[in-house]
Amino acid sequence: MLSVIEASKRLGVSPRTVYDLAAPAGPIPCHRIGRRIIFAEEDIQEYLRSCRYTEIKREVASFLNSTVSLRASGSGLESYFRKRGREPKLTPTTDKKRPDSTPLQLVSNGTSTR
Missing domain, CATH: 1.20.5 (Single alpha-helices involved in coiled-coils or other helix-helix interfaces)
Known part of the structure; x- marks a missing residue:
């Protein structure tokens, strides 16, 4: 059985996220004993498998x-x-610089201005 801290280390998330995942409608089943929440190792592994993309x-x-x-x-x-009988004008949009852009100029203190 794993504590919240151990489960968070296995999942690579914060303990707060583990508490959210263990909420009553959450995707990770857990055991609540008093105020303590513990997880079965198999449940953590199953959750990790379900997160694969x-x-x-x-x-x-x-x-x-x-x-x-x-x-x-x-x-x-x-x-x-x-x-409709119209020949489209194909222009490369990534190769040309926009005409309204201004090149950067370095100022004496090392910053740049437009």
């Missing part, structure tokens, strides 16, 4: 791969203009 990583990876293929085939907005 490997499936989300796979979804993100597949999402990123799908956007690359969408960009290669053209965007929906681009095809909208092409259907």
